[in-house]
Amino acid sequence: MAQANETPLVDVRHLKEYFPVNTGFFKSIPLKAVDDVSFQIKRGETLGLVGESGCGKTTVGRTILHLYEPTDGEVVYDGRPIKSKADIDWFRTKSTMVFQDPYSSLNPRMTVSDIIGEPLDVHHMCSNPKEREERILALMDRVGLNSEHASRYAHEFSGGQRQRIGIARSLAVNPEFIVCDEPVSALDVSIQAQVINMFDELQDEMGLTYLFIAHDLLVVRHISDRIAVMYLGKMVELADAEEIYDHPLHPYTKSLISAVPIPDPKIARANKRIPLQGDIPSPLNAPSGCPFRTRCPHATEACAQSMPEFKEVSDGHFVACHRTAEVN
Amino acid sequence: MANNPLSMQVNMDDFLPATDEEKEYMVQMRPSSTFFRDGCRRLFKNKVAFVSMIVIILITLSSIFIPMFWPYSYKTQLGVQPGHPVDPSFNNLAPMEYSTTEQAAMERGESVFPHFFGTDDHGRDYFIRIVYGTRISLAVGFFASIIVLVVGMTLGSIAGFMGGRVDMVIMRIVDVIYSLPDMLMVILLASVMRETLGSALEGTVLQAIGSNIISLFIIFALLYWCSMARLIRGQILSLREQEYVLAAEATGAKAGWIIKTHLIPNCISVIIISTALQIPSAIFTESFLSFLGLGVNAPMPSLGSLASEALNGITSYSYRLVIPALVISLIVLSLNLFGDGLRDAFDPKLNQ
Numbered sequence: 001m002a003q004a005n006e007t008p009l010v011d012v013r014h015l016k017e018y019f020p021v022n023t024g025f026f027k028s029i030p031l032k033a034v035d036d037v038s039f040q041i042k043r044g045e046t047l048g049l050v051g052e053s054g055c056g057k058t059t060v061g062r063t064i065l066h067l068y069e070p071t072d073g074e075v076v077y078d079g080r081p082i083k084s085k086a087d088i089d090w091f092r093t094k095s096t097m098v099f100q101d102p103y104s105s106l107n108p109r110m111t112v113s114d115i116i117g118e119p120l121d122v123h124h125m126c127s128n129p130k131e132r133e134e135r136i137l138a139l140m141d142r143v144g145l146n147s148e149h150a151s152r153y154a155h156e157f158s159g160g161q162r163q164r165i166g167i168a169r170s171l172a173v174n175p176e177f178i179v180c181d182e183p184v185s186a187l188d189v190s191i192q193a194q195v196i197n198m199f200d201e202l203q204d205e206m207g208l209t210y211l212f213i214a215h216d217l218l219v220v221r222h223i224s225d226r227i228a229v230m231y232l233g234k235m236v237e238l239a240d241a242e243e244i245y246d247h248p249l250h251p252y253t254k255s256l257i258s259a260v261p262i263p264d265p266k267i268a269r270a271n272k273r274i275p276l277q278g279d280i281p282s283p284l285n286a287p288s289g290c291p292f293r294t295r296c297p298h299a300t301e302a303c304a305q306s307m308p309e310f311k312e313v314s315d316g317h318f319v320a321c322h323r324t325a326e327v328n
Numbered sequence: 329m330a331n332n333p334l335s336m337q338v339n340m341d342d343f344l345p346a347t348d349e350e351k352e353y354m355v356q357m358r359p360s361s362t363f364f365r366d367g368c369r370r371l372f373k374n375k376v377a378f379v380s381m382i383v384i385i386l387i388t389l390s391s392i393f394i395p396m397f398w399p400y401s402y403k404t405q406l407g408v409q410p411g412h413p414v415d416p417s418f419n420n421l422a423p424m425e426y427s428t429t430e431q432a433a434m435e436r437g438e439s440v441f442p443h444f445f446g447t448d449d450h451g452r453d454y455f456i457r458i459v460y461g462t463r464i465s466l467a468v469g470f471f472a473s474i475i476v477l478v479v480g481m482t483l484g485s486i487a488g489f490m491g492g493r494v495d496m497v498i499m500r501i502v503d504v505i506y507s508l509p510d511m512l513m514v515i516l517l518a519s520v521m522r523e524t525l526g527s528a529l530e531g532t533v534l535q536a537i538g539s540n541i542i543s544l545f546i547i548f549a550l551l552y553w554c555s556m557a558r559l560i561r562g563q564i565l566s567l568r569e570q571e572y573v574l575a576a577e578a579t580g581a582k583a584g585w586i587i588k589t590h591l592i593p594n595c596i597s598v599i600i601i602s603t604a605l606q607i608p609s610a611i612f613t614e615s616f617l618s619f620l621g622l623g624v625n626a627p628m629p630s631l632g633s634l635a636s637e638a639l640n641g642i643t644s645y646s647y648r649l650v651i652p653a654l655v656i657s658l659i660v661l662s663l664n665l666f667g668d669g670l671r672d673a674f675d676p677k678l679n680q
Contacts, residue, residue, distance in 0.1 A: 065578055092580030105571035111591040118589075119579040168573070 007079055008040035009209050010064065014073035017056075019065045021284060031284050033059040034128075035233040036073070038310070043176075043190055046210040048224030048241065050217060050256070052280055056125075056233040057213045058100075061179040064211065065097055077177070096170035100182040100291045102162035106154035112165055113150040116140065119172040139168040143198065160191035167198070177209045184219060196223055216259045221245060232291040233283055235310060236289065239317040249319040249328055251296050272273060291323065298327050342478070370673035377669020378435065380524055380662035387659060391463040399441045400453035403627040407451040409450040418451035427451075445651060449641065454648065460631040463654055468541060468630070469611035469663075476610075477603050479549055482558025487557065488536050488564030499561070500556045510551065514613065518622040532675040540624055544614060552606070559602055563595035597674035604667035608660040615656055631656045 015037045018030035034056045041047045051057050063070050063111075066088050075082045082091050096119070099105035106115055113136045126132035137147045143164040154162055161184060170178055180199065186194040196219060202208055214220045220227055221241055228238040228322050229252065237250040248254045255274040262268040276295045281287055287294050293303040310320040321327075372378055379508030380519045400406070405428070407418035417427040430440045445454035487498040521543035551667065568591065576586050592599075611631075617623045631652040638648035 025441065061575075067574060067577055089580055092578070097575065097578045098574060099571050101571055105575050107590055107594070109573040110589070118581070122576075122579050122581045122585060165574075169579075173579070 002148070006042060009043040009045075009078055010041040010211070011076040012037060012039050012060075012064060014038055015060070015063060015075065016072040017059050017068055018071045029284065030071075030197055033235050033283065034063060035286075037075075037230070037233075037235050039235065039238060041177075041211060043089055043209055044203070044207055045225045045312065046212050046223055048220035048227040049211060049213045049230060050214060050215060050220050050227060050269055051230035053215065054280065054283070055230045056272050056283075057215075057230055058181055059233075060230070061097070061181050061213050065095055067097075068093065073148065075130065090201045093173050094175055095140075095177040095179065096173060097179045097181060098166055098170050099181045100165075101153060101186055102134065102159050102166055103186075106162055108155055109149050111153055112140070112145070112157075115154065116168045116172055119169060122321070123173060125173065128239065131190055134268065135172070141169045142171065142202075147189055148260075158191075159187050160195060163191075163195055164198070167195075167202075171202070171206070174206075175208070176294055179211045179212070179213070180226055181213050183212075185214065185216060192219065199223060232286055234291055234307075235318075235320065236292065237317075237319045237321075243317055247317075249313065250292075250321050251298055251327065252292050254328065298323050331637055357370040367674040371669055374669045374672060376665050380669065383658065383662040384666060387462060387655075387662075388466060391459055391466055394459045395456060395463070398453075398459070400443075400456050402452065402457050402629055404453075405451045406447065406453065413414075415451075420449050420641075421446040423647065426661055429637070444647075444649070447650065448453050448637070454651075457634060458655060459630045460652055461631040461634050461652060462659070463633070464541075464624060464628065464630040465611050465614055465656070465659065468544060468614040469607040469659075472545060472610035472614070473603050473606040475545055475549045476552045476556050476606055477599065480553035481560055481592075481599065483553065484557035484560030485564050485591060488561040489568060489583060489587055489591065495561070498557070502557055505551060505554050513551060514617065515620070515622065517550070518543055521546060524549060524624070538540070540622065544617065544623070548610060548613075552610075556606070559598060560595060563598055564591050567591050567594050601667060601671045601674060604663065604670050608663040608667075611656065611660060611663075632668060660662075 015034055016032070017034040018032050021031045022028045037056075037060060039047070049057050049060065059068065062068050064075050066075070066082060067219040077091055077094065078273065080087065080090075083231040084089060112117075113133070116136050116139055117126075120132055120135060126135060136150065140147055140150065145161065145164050145168065149157070149161075154165065157165065163186075167183070183199070184195050187195060199212075200223060203210065210223070212220060212223055222250050226239065226242045227241050227244045229236050229244070229250065231252050237244065237248065239247075239251045244253060245257060251274075255276050258271065258274045262271060274297075277296050281291070281294055287304070289305050290296070290299070290303040290308050296303065300323065302326055306322075308322045309318045310318055312318050313324055371381075395402070407415040409415070415427065415429055416518070417429060421427060421443055423444060424442055425442060425446060426434065426442070434440050443453050443455065445458060449456065450453050487495040489562050499644065518540070522539055525539040525543055564587075572588075573586055573590050576590055581589075613628060614623060615632030615635070618630045619636040621633075623633055624630045634652040635649055635656075638645065638652070642649055
């Protein structure tokens, strides 16, 4: 792991993203998709981001890249706050994104070489067609695609190959930071392994930094250095990958980790699952205080009063819970 | 090894390594098929659409090339020769009939080009007038659709892409234009513009085309873009939510780039189809305006004005009404059938 005193590559400070939802003719109430999230990603590190569907993981990723205008808070990249249009343009050459759905994220009317070459064309990074073609073929080679496929269309490929095309596109600008938005959840397991290992290799070769969004805890554990857990637009726990598996502090994290399937039935039987009651509340109508209190087995009066602070309880282990000390 | 027919032993000859040729054969890939090629294949399979396409091509080519070598012109009155008295025997000839002057010439052994459809009451060859009228009608239909396409596509894609207030304003304008009675607006605009444009065009190149056709184009540009704009807005709205658009945004692509490379190519089939279906309706509008006397200027024929002139002699020369009416029907029918065929071939939602 990188040293703690180094400046982080990506510093997310109190990021908020509210979407207006029309409830009447002129009325709208904010949907708090991301509510006051702060974290840092060091250079060369992989931060895994997990949580249930609809907890705002994807929104965090997209807001960091400024695909959505943040409602509040800021993103500091490599010491430079991303504010003006010029900042965003600069940021777009440093950071890219890999999308979840390999089917809808590739334009059906473009050939593979045009899809991969699009970032090059947008940023005018190639002076002549020959250089462009060489770079595209090099990228295809890097992600394990046959260069004969350059003139084919995306619909002629399988899901895994399509995801490779998407990864090649995201590598085209030589980025430092890639937001991977559930890049393997649409693939079947054997392909998942290949793609995950490719992410690992690319990180070693190119010194990439990942924000790896997923809901599959095993995948996240495999690839991440640190893991952040989100619930209902808020971050509830953040720690090293091993630490969060071995010593989860937040009741929600405990429940999540207890739900991970274990391939060995003996251990699986010995492990007690911690089922949660009820459903995830609507983010339009979030509970007061701690968002998890409606489903938390340890909730008290105090939990309804105020939102627990996201604080460091041990070295590099952050948690947002009023009762960390009592429960654990 | 001797071959025992009952032996379960494996025949090793079946397991020889593949030759280079066989390898070549195995790795051969199906040629990459594009959306466009697939669509064309489906289009050519559809007999009705294919025949309509051939009819359209034939009509178009003949309307372009026949006037080039035809011995008669659409505006020469054959009975009127400079320095000679007017020869009325040229007027109102029946199909394939010759005037007395021509009969005299033929007796002298000269060859005279026949009047396939006879002549009109000014002694002009009716066949070439029909061909010329077809040319004008097709040109109006074609250019009017292009104008509609350009205006509708621009405003529709802006409305769909920008969304919000811009979308609101453009769509309310569309609603207003929709709520006005079409024909009334067309007639009003045509008569107003004939006055204003007539003087403005004098001495320019456009004068030859005639102020009425120009005003026709302006009317199309003003009134008929609405449905095209709505259609394209709807398409863009749904395409904008696709992840590949977001991916392009994430790479830093500007709005113009996204519209040009992602949105328009993905709704191009819808655009082509509705343009193809727009042409017959433009031809229809032109014919009917010409019929009312608001179309092309006098010596220039269009199918509608030919039909309108023929009304005066409908009892004696009914074929003069029937021929342009048939040509209009043929053009409009084949364009409509072709447009339907295009839609069947290219609309992905109808493929299954």
